[in-house]
Amino acid sequence: MFCDDGLSQHFQIQGGDFSRAGRVSTTIKEILQEVGIDPAIIRRAAIASYEAEMNVVMYAQKADLTLKLTPEEITIRIEDQGPGIKNIDQAMQEGFSTATDQMREMGFGAGMGLPNINRNADVFWIGSIRGKGTVLIITFLLKKGGKA
Numbered sequence: 001m002f003c004d005d006g007l008s009q010h011f012q013i014q015g016g017d018f019s020r021a022g023r024v025s026t027t028i029k030e031i032l033q034e035v036g037i038d039p040a041i042i043r044r045a046a047i048a049s050y051e052a053e054m055n056v057v058m059y060a061q062k063a064d065l066t067l068k069l070t071p072e073e074i075t076i077r078i079e080d081q082g083p084g085i086k087n088i089d090q091a092m093q094e095g096f097s098t099a100t101d102q103m104r105e106m107g108f109g110a111g112m113g114l115p116n117i118n119r120n121a122d123v124f125w126i127g128s129i130r131g132k133g134t135v136l137i138i139t140f141l142l143k144k145g146g147k148a
Contacts, residue, residue: 006070007035013053015060015082018106025050028067028076035069041140044120045074048138051113052078058103059083060133073122074140084130092118092126 009031011024029046037045049065056063060082068075085091092114099109118124123139 006068007031008069009067011065011067013056013060013063013065013078013080015056015058015062015080018057021054021057022050024065025053031067032069032074037069037074037142041074041142045076045138045140048117048120048140049076051116052076052136052138054108055113055134056080056082058099058108063133071142073142076136076138078134078136078138080133080135082133084132085126085128085134086130088126088128 009028011027013024014020025046028049029042032042032045033039049067053065056078060080063078063080063082066075066077068077090096094112094115095110097109103109114126117136117138121138122141123137125137126134128134
């Protein structure tokens with residue numbers, strides 16, 4: 001788990017597995033608590049990682065998530081194998097959702113996932129290729145001052 005330049009942990013998320021949804025983000029929260037990260041930053045990281053995890057469960061076949069912690073920042077990178085996002089600008093709008101009726105019946109698909117990630121991150125990058133997948137890089141700065 002520990003590496004020369006900080007802490008690194010790798011997770012796999014299985015698409016469609018609603019019974020395990022949220023476990024990776026809970027583990028991330030526990031790791032950050034264990035190493036003594038500021039509770040306000042932990043809260044933001046937990047929200048963003050949960051939203052990202054749920055997007056994988058809802059839309060992708062699977063994803064690799066890497067948590068990296070250095071003295072300067074927390075970085076969460078999610079790389080999924082999925083359909084990709086047709087229009088990132090549209091997907092970033094609050095309330096926009098491509099969730100199915102079945103997902104909505106389970107309480108998901110309000111169209112707040114990507115906007116919540118963006119709102120909680122200090123730095124957020126998203127890239128997507130239709131038919132291949134999506135990559136999210138979510139960064140939380142540990143120094144005073146927050147948003148970069």
